[in-house]
Amino acid sequence: xxxxxxxxxxxxxxxxxxxxxxxxxxxxxxxxxxxxxxxxxxxxxxxxxxxxxxxxxxxxxxxxxxxxxxxxxxxxxxxxxxxxxxxxxxxxxxxxxxxxxxxxxxxxxxxxxxxxxxxxxxxxxxxxxxxxxxxxxxxxxxxxxxxxxxxxxxxxxxxxxxxxxxxxxxxxxxxxxxxxxxxxxxxxxxxxxxxxxxxxxxxxxxxxxxxxxxxxxxxxxxxxxxxxxxxxxxxxxxxxxxxxxxxxxxxxxxxxxxxxxxxxxxxxxxxxxxxxxxxxxxxxxxxxxxxxxxxxxxxxxxxxxxxxxxxxxxxxxxxxxxxxxxxxxxxxxxxxxxxxxxxxxxxxxxxxxxxxxxxxxxxxxxxxxxxxxxxxxxxxxxxxxxxxxxxxxxxxxxxxxxxxxxxxxxxxxxxxxxxxxxxxxxxxxxxxxxxxxxxxxxxxxxxxxxxxxxxxxxxxx
Ligand code: PHE
Numbered sequence: 001x002x003x004x005x006x007x008x009x010x011x012x013x014x015x016x017x018x019x020x021x022x023x024x025x026x027x028x029x030x031x032x033x034x035x036x037x038x039x040x041x042x043x044x045x046x047x048x049x050x051x052x053x054x055x056x057x058x059x060x061x062x063x064x065x066x067x068x069x070x071x072x073x074x075x076x077x078x079x080x081x082x083x084x085x086x087x088x089x090x091x092x093x094x095x096x097x098x099x100x101x102x103x104x105x106x107x108x109x110x111x112x113x114x115x116x117x118x119x120x121x122x123x124x125x126x127x128x129x130x131x132x133x134x135x136x137x138x139x140x141x142x143x144x145x146x147x148x149x150x151x152x153x154x155x156x157x158x159x160x161x162x163x164x165x166x167x168x169x170x171x172x173x174x175x176x177x178x179x180x181x182x183x184x185x186x187x188x189x190x191x192x193x194x195x196x197x198x199x200x201x202x203x204x205x206x207x208x209x210x211x212x213x214x215x216x217x218x219x220x221x222x223x224x225x226x227x228x229x230x231x232x233x234x235x236x237x238x239x240x241x242x243x244x245x246x247x248x249x250x251x252x253x254x255x256x257x258x259x260x261x262x263x264x265x266x267x268x269x270x271x272x273x274x275x276x277x278x279x280x281x282x283x284x285x286x287x288x289x290x291x292x293x294x295x296x297x298x299x300x301x302x303x304x305x306x307x308x309x310x311x312x313x314x315x316x317x318x319x320x321x322x323x324x325x326x327x328x329x330x331x332x333x334x335x336x337x338x339x340x341x342x343x344x345x346x347x348x349x350x351x352x353x354x355x356x357x358x359x360x361x362x363x364x365x366x367x368x369x370x371x372x373x374x375x376x377x378x379x380x381x382x383x384x385x386x387x388x389x390x391x392x393x394x395x396x397x398x399x400x401x402x403x404x405x406x407x408x409x410x411x412x413x414x415x416x417x418x419x420x421x422x423x424x425x426x427x428x429x430x431x432x433x434x435x436x437x438x439x440x441x442x443x444x445x446x447x448x449x450x451x452x453x454x455x456x457x458x459x460x461x
Contacts, residue, residue, distance in 0.1 A: 006071060006240070006241065007164050007165040007166055007241065008165065008166070008241050008242070008243055009165065009166070009170050009238075009241045009242060009243070010166055010170065011170075012246060012251070013174065014166075014170040014173070014174055015238075015241075015242055015246060015251055016251060016254055016255060016258070017170070017173040017174045017177040017178075018169050018170055018173040018238055018319075018323070019229075019235060019238050019251070019255045020173075020177060020254075020255050020258040020259060020262075021173040021176065021177050021319030021320065021322075021323065022229045022234050022235070022238065022319065022320055022322075022323030022324075023227060023228050023229045023255060023256070023258070023259035023320075024177075024180065024258070024259055024262045024263075024316050024319070024320070025105075025227075025229075025316050025317055025319070025320030025321075026105065026108055026109070026112075026313070026316065026317050026320070027223065027226045027227040027263075027320075028227060028259065028262050028263040028266050028316065029263075029266045029288070029312070029313055029316055030287060030288040030313070031223065031226075031227075032223065032227065032263040032264075032266060032267060033204075033263075033266055033267035033269075033270040033271060033287065034287050035219055035223060036048070036204060036267055037203055037204060037267075037271060038211075038216075039211060039212055039213070039215070039216030039219060039220070040207065040208040040209060040210070040211035040212040040216065041202075041203055041204045041205055041206055041207065041208055041211075042204070042205045042206050042207030042208070043207040043208055043209045043211070043212040043216070044212065044216055044220060045204075045205070045207075045264070046207060047212070047216070047217060047220045048220040048223065048224060048260075049260065051220055051221050051224040051437075052224050052228070052256055052259075052260055053256075054429055054433060054434075055221065055224065055429060055433065055434045055437055055438070056224045056225070056228045056230060056256055057252060057253060057256050058396070058426050058429040058430050058434060059228075059230050059231070059392050059395055059396055059430075059434060060228055060230060060235055060252040060255065060256055061248065061249055061252045061412070061426065062395050062396065062398075062399040062408075062430060063230065063233070063234075063235035063236045063239055063395060064235055064236075064238070064239035064242065064248040064251065064252055065239065065248060065399070065408060065411050065412055066078075066081065066236050066239065066395070066398075066399070066403075067233075067235065067236035067237060067238065067239025067240035067241075067242070068239045068240060068242050068244070068246075068248060068411065069081060069407075069411045070236075070240065071240050072240055072334060073091070073233075073236075073237055073240070073327070073330040073331045073333075073334045073335065074090075074091040074094040074095060074232070074233025074234075074236045074237055074327055074330075074331060075088055075091030075092055075094070075095060075233075075331055075335060076091070076331070076334050076335060077091060077233075077236050077240065078090055078091045078398070079091070081403060082398070082402060082403075085402075087394075087398055087402065089394075090233075090391060090394040090395065090398065091233055091236070091331075093232070093387055093390060093391050093394070094231075094232040094233030094234075094236070094327060094387075094391055095232075095233070095327060095328055095331050096387065097231070097232035097383050097387035097388060097391060098232055098233075098234075098324045098325070098327040098328050099328065099350075099351055099354065100379045100382055100383040100387065101232070101324055101379075101383045102321060102324045102325060102328075102351040102355070103351050103354035103355040103357075103358050103379055104355065104358045104376050104379045104380050104383075105317065105320070105321055105324065106150050106153050106154050106157070106321060106351065106352065106355040107146065107150050107355055107358050107359045107362075107376065108317070109150070109153045109313075109314060109317035109318065109321060110146055110147075110148075110149035110150030110151075110152065110153045110359070111139070111140065111146065111149065111289060112288075112310050112313035112314045112317060113149045113152060113153055113310075113314050114139065114145070114146070114149045115289060115293070115310040115313075116307060116310035116311050116313075116314055119293070119296070119303060119306040119307045119310055120307050122303060124293045124296065124297065124303075124306060125297045125302075125303065126297070127293070127294070127297065129290070129291075129294050132290045132291075132293050132294050133286075133290050136286070136289045136290050140359075140362045140363070141362055141363030141364075141366075142363060143360060143363060143364050146359045146362070147356050147359050147360070150352070150355050150356070150359055151352060151356075153314075153317070153318070153321070154321075154348055154351070154352040154355065155348075156318060157318060157321045157322055157325055157348065158325065158344050158345070158347075158348030160172050160318075160322050161322050161325045161326055161329055161344050161348070162340065162341060162344045164340065165241050168322070169322055169323075169326060172318075172319070172322070173319055173322075176315050176318065176319050177319065179315060180262075180312060180315050180316055180319075181262075183308050183309075183311065183312040183315075184262065184265050184266065184269065184312060185265075186305075186308060187269040187305060187308060187309060187312070188265055188268050188269055190269075190273075190299070190301070190305055191268065191269045191270070191272045191273045191276075192268065192272055194272060194273060194276040194277075194299065195276060196272075196275060196276040196278075197272035197273075197275070197276050198272075199272075199275040199276070200270075200271035200272030200273065200274060200275035200276065201268070201271065201272055203271055203275060204267050204268070204271045218440070218441050218444050218445070221437060221438070221441045222384065222385065222389065222441055222445065225384075225388050225389060225392055226384055226388060227259055227263060228255075228256055228259055229320070229323060230388065230391075230392050230395075231387070231388035231389060231390070231391035231392035231395065232324075232327065232387060232388055232391050233327050233391070234323045234324065234326075234327055237323075237326055237327050237330050238323065238326075240330075244414050244415070245414065245417070246414075247414070247417075247418045248411075248412060249412050249418070249420060249422065250418075269309075270287065270288075270292065273292070273295045273299070274287075274291060274292075274295055276295075277294070277295050277298050277299070288313065292306075292309065293306065296309070325344070325347055325348060325351065328343075328347040328351070329343045329344050329347050330343075332346065332347060354379075357375055358375050358376045358379060359376075361374040361375035361376045362374070362376060371449065371450070371453040372453055381449065384445075385442075385445035385446065385449065386442070386445070386446070389438050389441050389442045389445070390442060392434070392438050393434075393435055393438040393439060393442065396429075396430045396431075396434040396435050396438070397430075397435055399430050400427060400430035400431035400434075400435070401431060405423060405427055408423070408426075408427075409423050
């Protein structure tokens with residue numbers, strides 16, 4: 001089944017940088033700090049960490065294992081490991097999810113490029129909080145400027161993917177990920193040394209179980225998926241570039257820990273700063289694009305740290321978006337026998353085009369596409385609440401019940417080279433815990449949205 005000419009990652013560090021690069025993204029830097037704060041800080045962290053270990057890690061191991069065993073793209077892997085079955089649909093869902101995610105992801109990434117440029121030019125100073133808000137809102141509603149930045153971001157993404165696995169993805173991840181960690185550490189030091197930072201740290205780490213609701217549990221699981229890049233074959237695709245000599249169980253553990261640690265560090269940057277300047281922790285995109293510029297302008301050395309922060313956000317988004325584009329590109333190359341160049345051009349330009357409509361749906365094309373949501377929110381909803389959990393569920397069932405323990409153990413051990421003493425625990429999760437938990441989240445996500453849309457009160461919590 002192996003392909004002698006496959007463009008493989010060359011080193012252990014390359015694998016970790018690329019996979020952690022995929023995992024660490026917008027999800028870690030703007031979403032995690034806000035939802036952690038919202039659902040009781042330490043209490044949320046505790047449950048989130050539990051989900052990462054009990055559900056996220058087993059599925060990450062499974063994705064790496066599937067890809068490395070099959071040496072194929074997300075769709076082709078299922079075709080190879082389960083011939084003449086319908087399991088390949090799982091891979092197809094992955095490719096569709098990649099399209100949905102990349103379209104809106106590129107838009108937000110473009111915003112962070114714009115904000116990096118604006119802070120470089122010194123345009124994010126001397127403003128009131130209201131002015132920051134209207135600046136952000138009027139920017140994202142514009143028809144041209146956000147599209148220009150989104151296109152620049154997509155061109156950079158496609159440029160790296162075009163260069164291939166070793167010369168593109170691995171090389172740039174090895175440069176960008178250490179850069180990201182350095183910027184993050186500089187910002188951590190700045191933030192925690194601000195007078196009054198303790199309030200933010202307490203907000204983040206003091207477990208407040210009174211704020212911890214069923215909603216918090218479900219958000220923790222949903223976010224664990226998005227943050228670890230699970231459920232759409234990203235790590236199947238990357239797994240197919242991992243050498244047999246790599247201990248993928250250990251790699252998965254390191255990647256999931258790195259992702260979690262970086263999310264926590266991002267929260268340590270944002271919360272103390274927000275609290276030190278007595279600003280209410282805002283919600284979602286607002287926290288990063290409205291609240292933070294306001295924090296930076298009040299902080300000594302603010303402009304410098306503001307540039308660093310938005311560069312950080314852009315870099316994090318870039319190493320994630322290349323992994324998403326790679327899912328589609330490898331699929332085109334292997335299933336339709338396209339050249340990498342053609343595949344990248346087609347995949348890059350079509351996702352960018354959908355992205356343009358996503359961006360316009362913030363302003364001139366702001367009409368309801370589905371259940372009162374505009375295009376941007378519709379794609380986000382389907383990707384995060386439907387496709388990723390569904391993909392994760394199918395992957396857990398595939399490995400747990402179809403592929404089986406023996407073949408999994410053999411692949412994980414690299415033919416007896418590594419001990420896989422966690423195999424039984426892994427299978428308890430893949431067979432029972434993960435499928436049941438994901439099923440609940442999937443149903444909850446859908447019902448919750450229906451409930452809000454139809455203004456009903458169906459759920460008992
Ligand atoms: N994990 C990325 C983030 O946290 C997003 C992502 C999801 C990337 C799915 C790849 C696949 O931003």
